[in-house]
Amino acid sequence: MADRRLQVFHTVARLLSFTKAAESLHMTQPAVTFQIRQLEEYFNTRLFDRTHNRISLTEAGEKVYAYSERILSLYREMDNEIRTLTGEIIGVLVIGASTTVAEYLLPKLLGEFQALFPKVKLRLKVSNSMGVVHMIENNDIDVGLVESPVSNKSLVVEVCWSDELALIVPVDHELASKDTVHISELAKYPFVSREEGSGTRCVVSDYLDDNGMSMADLDLSLEFG
Template identity: 40%
Template structure:
């Protein structure tokens, strides 16, 4: 059955029988037969054909979603069994939210490769909600997220603290004030992450703490353009110290001094299986003992 699901996933993602046939080294009629057999087992059509392309219908979307989850579990089962008799090796699917993924994770992976050269890290970067969903659907072996986390099936394992600060360009008018009030912060242009990210959640918590509701928000889906925007004087932002460590050292950005800062949040990792490969065990051990300084 896994072969049928694999072929179906390829057709759905490639939107083409011929492209899926090439991926699986099959003939196009053979791919068509696999899809027909799967549709017969599901007792419904899964694909619509239009202008030489194929698209998932509603039933197809459901089957595709669970096929990805099933194949992720099947692949993980295979590696766990194979792992019993071998040293740490093979793919390790790691997901991380942007702050950790862009500024800390590369160091963890480098240490993991030192200990286990045959491990093959496959990294996905996304916001906290996206990473949690991929772990829940068994498409990632581990996910690293930041901030408060809500999920009925995944339990976060906290392993480190992160400090967050307000940053501005050194010439920003806000820094010329002798006293920065909460009202003054409310009137600023804020360069912010999208809803669903851990960084945005932390900022929303700070807004609640200060009882302010800034109206002038500019949204970006990653940290790099936020830093560039702040450096250009477009506005201020609220970011992890890790994310702005180099810019602070070079004087390109400065921290806005407020009595409630730094704001602290936690980094946590998520898994969705009681079993761990040797590669994942090594990675988690290095992750939990890495010094964030």
């Protein structure tokens, strides 16, 4: 119902990239360019300056962007109010999830959600925890599920569940026979870790910090993710 040209413009202006906007909107880049051109023709002025493969908002573009923020926000508010009033839940829900959450927790939950709300179309974007937080900050997704603590105080954060990490070693490893292992003992052995930005990596790093150590104290033989 909201003007598609305004939606496309708002996304391009927010990301300052036709390519990224096309990916976010699931459109081709020529289609995005066409929508922007139509809006510029409607206002009879340029909304973007294009120089050296980069774009920036013109003065008119800045004003349109400010109004588009308010217009699209009001549209979403109106849509939600009417849907709530009529009891109809419909639309698109874009979810971002860290790798572990997406692989092990979401399949069952998304199936149950679809059974309850068949008219809601789900889209899932997978990244590490830091990537999911960035997607939320850039309004690329509606909700994000991550494993690590979120430091951005402007975001609403809810704890959904808790999990535990376990140390894994080969059966013939000398640590395998121990009931407990002190964190300092890990520095003696090659260690396999997730990449920076991963929730698992963040939790391990925080645990090391709490015990007077850091990732630099470990012998990182393999980093993956």
